[in-house]
Amino acid sequence: xxxxxxxxxxxxxxxxxxxxxxxxxxxxxxxxxxxxxxxxxxxxxxxxxxxxxxxxxxxxxxxxxxxxxxxxxxxxxxxxxxxxxxxxxxxxxxxxxxxxxxxxxxxxxxxxxxxxxxxxxx
Numbered sequence: 001x002x003x004x005x006x007x008x009x010x011x012x013x014x015x016x017x018x019x020x021x022x023x024x025x026x027x028x029x030x031x032x033x034x035x036x037x038x039x040x041x042x043x044x045x046x047x048x049x050x051x052x053x054x055x056x057x058x059x060x061x062x063x064x065x066x067x068x069x070x071x072x073x074x075x076x077x078x079x080x081x082x083x084x085x086x087x088x089x090x091x092x093x094x095x096x097x098x099x100x101x102x103x104x105x106x107x108x109x110x111x112x113x114x115x116x117x118x119x120x121x122x
Contacts, residue, residue, distance in 0.1 A: 002026040009117035022095030033102040038091035047106025
């Protein structure tokens with residue numbers, strides 16, 4: 001199993017910045033895709049950014065150029081820096097892991113998940 005603990009999030013004005021961090025533990029997380037998803041009220045869960053075990057990075061078009069994802073294998077962390085935030089970025093954000101490639105995992109809701117944290121942009 002993989003355990004994920006997320007921190008960060010909160011409320012910010014449009015154009016602002018927030019940072020999310022996730023710490024992974026468990027026997028197999030090193031070879032997993034670690035990714036960020038979000039779900040806004042009334043909308044489907046969306047995979048927005050992920051890093052494969054080989055360092056390959058994937059972004060959803062909705063956040064490309066504004067969000068930066070990074071992974072530190074030594075610290076077992078996955079970070080998401082969110083710049084130029086927009087009201088439409090308001091959602092519950094989740095850290096997740098799966099042994100699928102990120103490009104595949106980010107289109108699904110399989111794998112391991114944390115409980116999520118709220119990001120509100122006004």
